[in-house]
Amino acid sequence: MKVLAIASIGGHWVQLLRLKPAFKDSELVFMSTKQSFADTVKGFEFHCIPDSNRWNKFDLIKTFVSVYRKIKVIKPDVIITTGAAPGLMGVIIGRLMGCKTIWVDSIANVQKLSLSGRIAIRFANKIYTQWPDLASGKIIYNGKVIS
Template sequence: MKILAIASAGGHWIQLLRLLSAFEGHDISFMSTKASFASTVNGMSFYAVPDANRWNKLKLIYLAFRVAKVVYTLKPQVIISTGAAPGLMGIIAGKLLGSKTIWVDSIANVEKVSLSGKIALHFADKVYTQWPDLATQKITFAGNVLS
């Protein structure tokens, strides 16, 4: 199975790496906002994209096009993200192209689901929270990535 795993730098990336064992035996590619992260997934395809957020709309649009281009080129069967903007853009692009999509909201979101997570609810096939109190009919709690 071809999988694209996407996360921003920092905690999002660390949480994504904690999920690596679930991808064993699959053709996995990674995408993040720091090119230097390629060394943390040696031997696997890696795509660097610019960082962006809701405060810079032009960068966000540019990010969306860059992510969509990679998704269109790779045509992954599954896209998984732990956040934030690059992952959301990947979830949206993947959904439009027929990929199965999974959003894992960051463990840092203790009191409420992230803005990206709320938007991902409209596109992702499955949305996970890492806090039992945030689980709903649409958001699944199945434990946390960082323990």
């Protein structure tokens, strides 16, 4: 099984790396918004994409196109992300292409899911929160990535 793991910089990337052992029996491919992160996943395929956020619509389009092109080439069976915008795009594109998709909301979101997480509910096959109080319906609590 080929798993594409996507995350933006900062805490999103740190939390994604904490999930790496869960995919030890899979072909794991990483995607992020900073080329130097390839050094943190030596031995794994790595793809760099442009960063974007909701404040710059043009950058969102560039990121969407880049993520789409890379997913089309990588052909993952599963896409997992810890956010933010580039990960959400991966979930949306992946779902439309028939991939299984997993959203793990950031541990920083204590009172409610992130904006991207709230959008991901509509697209991801599985949504995980790292806070038991936020679990309900489609949102699953199964422990914390960072403890």
